[in-house]
Amino acid sequence: MRDDTAISGLTPLVLADVPYAAALSASFGWPHRQEDWSLMLRIGEGLKLQADGRLQGTIMWWSLGPEIASIGMVMVRHDLQGQGSGTQLMHAAVPDGMSRGMSLPWISRSPGSSAMRC
Numbered sequence: 001m002r003d004d005t006a007i008s009g010l011t012p013l014v015l016a017d018v019p020y021a022a023a024l025s026a027s028f029g030w031p032h033r034q035e036d037w038s039l040m041l042r043i044g045e046g047l048k049l050q051a052d053g054r055l056q057g058t059i060m061w062w063s064l065g066p067e068i069a070s071i072g073m074v075m076v077r078h079d080l081q082g083q084g085s086g087t088q089l090m091h092a093a094v095p096d097g098m099s100r101g102m103s104l105p106w107i108s109r110s111p112g113s114s115a116m117r118c
Contacts, residue, residue, distance in 0.1 A: 009051050010048070010092050012046070012048070013041060013045075013046030013058055014041070015038060017055065021055065021073070022034045022036075024055055024057075024075060025037075025073070025075060027077075030075075032073075040060055040072075041060075044061060045060065045061055045062075046059060046073065047089060047092055049076070049085055049088065056076060056080055056085060057075055057077060057089055058073050058075055058089070059073060059089040059090065059092070060074075061093055071093060074086060074089060076089070
């Protein structure tokens, strides 16, 4: 994974973040348990946006081969949405995959929505 600590507040998502990430996803009504987050971190990579010791948002990605990856768990606290935090997360994660020779990813905004290209 790239070192994105130069981007303000971005650091790698680690197992110690699982309880906070699970609480954030639960605030969106997502069904992910702490066990799900732990599994996702064991098989993928992620970044967190943190300020004042509080988790602000997350993004994760999973390599599906040498040229493709899946991006998910992109979320930003409700009260911080619309301020560019999600864009900041995407701008940090997408170049990581592209530096490994992957094409631009397709992501789904939410269940049932059409895919969008980043």
